[in-house]
Amino acid sequence: MDSKANSLLTDENDIPYILIGAGGHAKVIVDILNEEKKKIAGFFDDNKSDFENLEYLGTTDDLLEKKAEYTGQYYFIIAIGSCSRRKAIYIKVNLTDDCYGTAIHPKSYISKNIKIAEGTVVMANVVVNSSTTIGKHSILNSGSVIEHDNDIGDFVHISPGCNLAGETSVGEGTHIGIGTNCIQQINIGSWCNVGAGSVILKDIPDNTLSYGVPAKIRKEGINCEL
Numbered sequence: 001m002d003s004k005a006n007s008l009l010t011d012e013n014d015i016p017y018i019l020i021g022a023g024g025h026a027k028v029i030v031d032i033l034n035e036e037k038k039k040i041a042g043f044f045d046d047n048k049s050d051f052e053n054l055e056y057l058g059t060t061d062d063l064l065e066k067k068a069e070y071t072g073q074y075y076f077i078i079a080i081g082s083c084s085r086r087k088a089i090y091i092k093v094n095l096t097d098d099c100y101g102t103a104i105h106p107k108s109y110i111s112k113n114i115k116i117a118e119g120t121v122v123m124a125n126v127v128v129n130s131s132t133t134i135g136k137h138s139i140l141n142s143g144s145v146i147e148h149d150n151d152i153g154d155f156v157h158i159s160p161g162c163n164l165a166g167e168t169s170v171g172e173g174t175h176i177g178i179g180t181n182c183i184q185q186i187n188i189g190s191w192c193n194v195g196a197g198s199v200i201l202k203d204i205p206d207n208t209l210s211y212g213v214p215a216k217i218r219k220e221g222i223n224c225e226l
């Protein structure tokens with residue numbers, strides 16, 4: 001890759017992005033970065049070398065080998081929908097946190113009074129209200145509403161059309177299924193899987209599968225981190 005042009009970069013907004021992953025989730029991130037008028041320098045993927053007319057840069061092993069030449073020149077996003085795979089790639093490529101950027105759709109509403117950590121992706125029509133914290137490498141998928149004073153962990157996926165009421169927390173790696181609603185002041189644990197269309201009325205412990213209206217625990221001790 002020609003990095004000469006990058007030595008002329010002066011504005012942080014001009015720093016090009018590199019995606020790790022080239023599936024359906026990555027396609028949506030490409031759209032968001034295009035909407036944000038960000039440049040995309042290419043992608044790494046272990047299985048696919050042809051994606052959205054972007055330059056193929058190699059496998060994650062290649063990235064591991066060549067990462068020094070990318071550091072400080074690009075923002076990376078791990079563009080993989082699975083929470084456990086996203087974390088596994090994060091551990092494997094071992095880039096420092098400042099190597100990661102965010103992708104935030106311009107047609108989302110994000111309160112100025114919140115924190116979103118590096119690597120996180122916010123899709124179209126998302127609302128994030130005041131005093132909420134979103135961890136790193138998480139996904140707020142299309143049309144989800146994260147109310148005030150939420151605490152969303154790292155590697156979380158809030159699927160399209162979910163509504164989380166105020167003062168709710170979601171632990172690391174948890175996937176909340178499409179169209180789920182959650183009342184206020186609920187604690188959802190780490191590495192949980194909540195099924196589509198659930199209504200969460202009670203706290204959900206770590207490592208559980210829950211679903212239904214109201215959501216009930218269907219399986220304990222699941223380890224979707226592995």
Ligand SMILES: CC(=O)SCCNC(=O)CCNC(=O)[C@H](O)C(C)(C)COP(=O)(O)OP(=O)(O)OC[C@H]1O[C@@H](n2cnc3c(N)ncnc32)[C@H](O)[C@@H]1OP(=O)(O)O
Nearest residue numbers: 141159160176177178193194195196197198210211212213
């Ligand atoms: C942009 C994107 O695409 S983002 C991705 C969005 N995707 C999602 O949100 C997917 C969420 N996944 C689900 O809801 C899945 O059904 C899961 C994870 C909850 C369960 O999957 P599995 O463990 O494979 O369950 P399985 O399909 O075997 O179903 C077992 C039983 O639970 C029921 N069931 C499964 N999911 C649900 C649900 N969400 N709500 C109510 N009942 C359910 C099934 O009907 C079945 O009932 P039965 O035994 O009476 O026939």
